Amino acid sequence: MAQRSHKLITAFGPPSRFTRFCVSTLKKALSVSKGVFDDVGVVEVSQLQHAWSNAKNDVLFFYSDCPERPIVETCLKTKAPILLVVDDPADVTSDIICERGMARDWAYRLTEQSQTILSCLIGSKQSLVIQKHHCTTLDSFLKSASDHFNLNLTDTDCANVAAQLGATAPEGLSQSIQVLCDDIFAKENPQTPSQHQEFPPHIESLFDHLGRMAAGNEIQHINWPIEMFLGAEGTKAQFRGSVNLLGPSRCIVYGPYLHVPVGQWSLKAELMVENCTAGTKVIFEIYQSHVIVSNIFALPVSGIMTLHATFDVIDPRIPYQLRLITAEGNIEGSLSLTSARLMRLDGSF
Numbered sequence: 115m116a117q118r119s120h121k122l123i124t125a126f127g128p129p130s131r132f133t134r135f136c137v138s139t140l141k142k143a144l145s146v147s148k149g150v151f152d153d154v155g156v157v158e159v160s161q162l163q164h165a166w167s168n169a170k171n172d173v174l175f176f177y178s179d180c181p182e183r184p185i186v187e188t189c190l191k192t193k194a195p196i197l198l199v200v201d202d203p204a205d206v207t208s209d210i211i212c213e214r215g216m217a218r219d220w221a222y223r224l225t226e227q228s229q230t231i232l233s234c235l236i237g238s239k240q241s242l243v244i245q246k247h248h249c250t251t252l253d254s255f256l257k258s259a260s261d262h263f264n265l266n267l268t269d270t271d272c273a274n275v276a277a278q279l280g281a282t283a284p285e286g287l288s289q290s291i292q293v294l295c296d297d298i299f300a301k302e303n304p305q306t307p308s309q310h311q312e313f314p315p316h317i318e319s320l321f322d323h324l325g326r327m328a329a330g331n332e333i334q335h336i337n338w339p340i341e342m343f344l345g346a347e348g349t350k351a352q353f354r355g356s357v358n359l360l361g362p363s364r365c366i367v368y369g370p371y372l373h374v375p376v377g378q379w380s381l382k383a384e385l386m387v388e389n390c391t392a393g394t395k396v397i398f399e400i401y402q403s404h405v406i407v408s409n410i411f412a413l414p415v416s417g418i419m420t421l422h423a424t425f426d427v428i429d430p431r432i433p434y435q436l437r438l439i440t441a442e443g444n445i446e447g448s449l450s451l452t453s454a455r456l457m458r459l460d461g462s463f
Contacts, residue, residue, distance in 0.1 A: 120169050123151075123263055124189055125177040126235065127199030128228040130206040131213075132246050135295035136199045137177050139252075140259055142275045147265040148173045159184045180228050183376075183429040190238065195262050198241040203229060203324040205246070208311040219342060222317055223371055223433065226324060230373040230430045233327040245328075246292055252276055253287035316341040320372075333375055338436070338454040342370030359394060359447040363440050367451050368401075371433040378459040383421045383436060383451065387413045390447030397439040400425055402432050410441060413449065424459065 125140060127133030144151055151173035154165040157180055166174060178185065189196060203225050210221040235241045242262040244250060256275060260267035267275075276286045280301075281294055313321070316339035323333055345357065345367065357366045381400065390413045400407035400423050407423040427434075436454055 120166060120171075121148075121173045122166070122194050123173060123175045123197075124194055125175070125197040125199070126181065126232050127177075127179060127197075128201050128203075128206045128225060128232070129179045130201045130209045131299050132201045132205070132292065132295050133179065133199040135291065135298065136197065136244055136255070139255065139275065139279065139291070140197055140263075141175060142278050143256055143259055143265060143267060143271070144173065144175060144263075146271045146274050147260075147267055151175050156181075157185070158182050159188060162188075180224075180231060180431060182431050183231070186231065186234065190235070190240075193240050196235060196238070196241045197259065197262070198232065198235050198243045199246075200236065200243060200328045201246045203321045203328070204311070204313065207313070207317075207321075211311055218311075218313070218317065222320060223373075226320065227373045227431060227433070229324050229327060230375055233375060236328070236330045244291075249290050249292070251288050252279070252281055252291055252294060255291050256287070314341070327375070332458070334458045336372075336374065336456040338370045338372060338456065340451060340453070342372060343367055343436075343451060343454075344369045344371075356448055356450040359390065359440060359444040359449060361440075362443045365437055365439045366449065367438040368435050370454075371435060373430050373433055374427045374456065375430055376427050378424065378426050380457045380459055381421075381423045381425070381436065381454065382457070383454045385413075385419045385421065385438075386417075386450040386452050387419055388416050388448045388450075390444075390449070391415050392444060392446060394444050394447060395441040396449075397437075397441055398423070399435075399437040399439065401435040401437055413447070418452075 123144060125137050127136065141153065151171050152165065152169045153175045155177050156162050156165060157178055159182065162176060162185060165176070206225045207221045210216050210224055211218060216224065236243055242258055244255065253272060256267055256272045259265065272287060276282070279294060280298065281287065281289050319337065319339060323336055327333055394413045395410055396413055398409045398411065398421050399405050406425050413419065438451070
């Protein structure tokens with residue numbers, strides 16, 4: 115890729131209306147500065163390589179909300195300048211629910227996937243980080259982008275971009291990009307419900323750790339809420355906390371289909387067992403596209419049992435599962451998953 119004469123302009127950000135506004139504004143500025151350019155949205159390195167090899171113009175603009183890890187690593191190694199949009203996780207999840215019709219928990223999972231993948235770019239000097247709630251003005255955004263990507267925008271160019279956005283004088287360029295984004299969206303989508311959604315405590319607790327990542331902090335622990343796990347009935351059946359072991363061998367608990375930052379992690383899960391006198395055996399697995407940890411153990415008759423597993427996260431784009439599978443049929447007993455907590459074992463970020 116480095117042997118080609120194209121200029122690569124890269125933008126990352128979660129799937130939200132604020133990200134779309136920032137990306138669209140950057141593309142307007144790029145059009146004013148450089149004229150016609152290639153515009154692609156991909157998630158895999160092979161797709162980016164194909165776009166680069168087949169680019170018809172001097173500038174290739176590339177945006178992704180959930181790039182695979184090799185794309186992020188390539189951007190970091192080449193030290194190419196990046197626009198990184200950081201949005202409020204609750205607003206991102208609300209956007210996904212309103213615009214894609216996704217169920218609440220699955221909308222959160224998409225938000226977490228994007229923000230976990232992109233979190234490693236926040237502290238990079240090659241990232242121009244635009245935080246939603248930092249009250250950045252349109253003038254500041256355009257001038258920062260001009261410097262970061264060497265666009266050489268003049269005052270006239272900035273006024274041209276502002277006019278395209280409907281940000282006319284006298285306030286024009288002094289308007290907050292967050293306010294502009296909301297105003298434009300309201301005009302273009304008058305029937306779309308308000309962005310704000312109410313979230314239950316278990317989702318709010320997950321927003322907390324995404325917020326810490328968005329602030330550039332290394333996450334040391336993650337609590338996987340029991341409410342995000344699924345029961346034997348399938349992906350539409352939320353785990354209710356306790357499973358009757360009566361029945362054939364089967365997967366009785368799995369999930370939470372959540373994403374974990376790159377690094378080495380330890381998982382500690384606690385079970386509550388009741389009335390299990392038959393010496394039932396359960397398979398405990400950690401799964402990410404394939405089984406990466408598998409242990410089999412006998413349940414106690416009653417009481418609390420603690421399970422441990424250690425694993426390395428290489429690609430945060432792929433979600434993780436904890437799975438409990440009965441190794442044989444059972445005639446009695448019940449099992450509850452009471453907690454699941456991840457602890458970081460290294461300093462990777």
